[in-house]
Amino acid sequence: MNLPTAQFWPVSDYDLAATLECGQAFRWVRSGRGWESIVGGRWARVESAPGGLQVSWMGSDPESGWLRRHLAADEALEPILASFPDDPPLRAAVARCRGLRLLRQEPWECLASFICSSTKQIVQIRQIVAMMADGWGAEVAVPEGAVLRRAFPTPAALVAAGEPALRACKLGFRAPFLIDAARRLEDGRLNLEALAGLDTPAARAALMEIHGVGRKIADCVLLFAYGRQDAFPIDVWVRRALSRLYFPRARRLTAARLEAFSQGYFGPWAGYAQQYLFHYVRLEAGRGVEA
DNA sequence: AGCCAGGACTAAT
DNA sequence: ATTAGTCATGGC
Numbered sequence: 552m553n554l555p556t557a558q559f560w561p562v563s564d565y566d567l568a569a570t571l572e573c574g575q576a577f578r579w580v581r582s583g584r585g586w587e588s589i590v591g592g593r594w595a596r597v598e599s600a601p602g603g604l605q606v607s608w609m610g611s612d613p614e615s616g617w618l619r620r621h622l623a624a625d626e627a628l629e630p631i632l633a634s635f636p637d638d639p640p641l642r643a644a645v646a647r648c649r650g651l652r653l654l655r656q657e658p659w660e661c662l663a664s665f666i667c668s669s670t671k672q673i674v675q676i677r678q679i680v681a682m683m684a685d686g687w688g689a690e691v692a693v694p695e696g697a698v699l700r701r702a703f704p705t706p707a708a709l710v711a712a713g714e715p716a717l718r719a720c721k722l723g724f725r726a727p728f729l730i731d732a733a734r735r736l737e738d739g740r741l742n743l744e745a746l747a748g749l750d751t752p753a754a755r756a757a758l759m760e761i762h763g764v765g766r767k768i769a770d771c772v773l774l775f776a777y778g779r780q781d782a783f784p785i786d787v788w789v790r791r792a793l794s795r796l797y798f799p800r801a802r803r804l805t806a807a808r809l810e811a812f813s814q815g816y817f818g819p820w821a822g823y824a825q826q827y828l829f830h831y832v833r834l835e836a837g838r839g840v841e842a
Numbered sequence: 843a844g845c846c847a848g849g850a851c852t853a854a855t
Numbered sequence: 856a857t858t859a860g861t862c863a864t865g866g867c
Binding site for chain 2: 577583615665668669671672673674675676724725728740762763764765766767768784785786787788789829833
């Protein structure tokens with residue numbers, strides 16, 4: 552009954568550590584030699600194995616599409632990497648981060664997490680998300696000894712929790728932003744499912760109606776939850792990467808300049824290229840990836 | 843101890 | 856149309 556289903560997936564070019572700890576998602580936690588998380592309200596675990604991934608999830612349903620989709624395990628990485636511009640920065644990033652995949656996240660969890668992310672370190676974002684799940688996430692079935700046992704809280708649960716309770720989770724000034732987002736989903740002013748049917752600029756504009764969601768956070772959601780490769784989040788690290796690697800002697804780089812460059816230069820998998828650059832410069836910065 | 847973090851908003855130039 | 860100040864909190 553309360554037993555997980557296990558499968559081996561043959562997959563090449565999959566670096567779990569890079570994928571799960573590169574700051575695109577915040578709920579995958581180490582569990583022995585692998586990682587576990589709650590994905591779409593279901594407990595899951597993944598571990599690297601010779602020639603692929605050893606995965607398990609809670610329940611007896613052998614249907615694994617939801618987990619394959621989340622982990623992007625069916626995506627061929629080779630053509631993606633081959634599409635990158637052949638320049639020194641990306642060659643170095645691919646050499647260092649090969650096997651990094653973009654996950655396909657639940658839109659609400661992704662949106663809520665990145666609302667919490669502004670001027671926070673990745674390790675802190677993980678803590679905040681964990682506290683919110685512990686506080687208001689629904690219990691899910693998990694195997695014995697599991698590290699995680701609660702789903703990410705629903706919008707209604709966070710509205711009910713209220714701003715003071717969210718501030719107690721160290722959200723600070725982001726607490727009212729998160730509640731604004733949750734209310735918009737509750738009353739239908741924002742429909743995350745409908746965003747899938749909009750083009751990227753329209754979907755971005757819809758997300759940016761939320762107080763506390765600007766261009767960068769909107770692009771994170773578009774890329775990490777909707778797979779929009781024309782979304783290119785530029786945070787402090789990517790800004791540094793772009794300016795150092797591609798504009799080494801520009802004195803003053805405006806956001807508009809960097810955005811224009813990122814839109815034209817990186818090709819059909821620009822979002823992927825962005826994450827390779829992000830992870831690469833953080834690794835180079837020295838223990839940039841949190842413990 | 844001080845600087846910085848996967849920013850965004852508002853008000854003042 | 857750009858720029859400065861502000862917001863909260865903690866890792867390093």
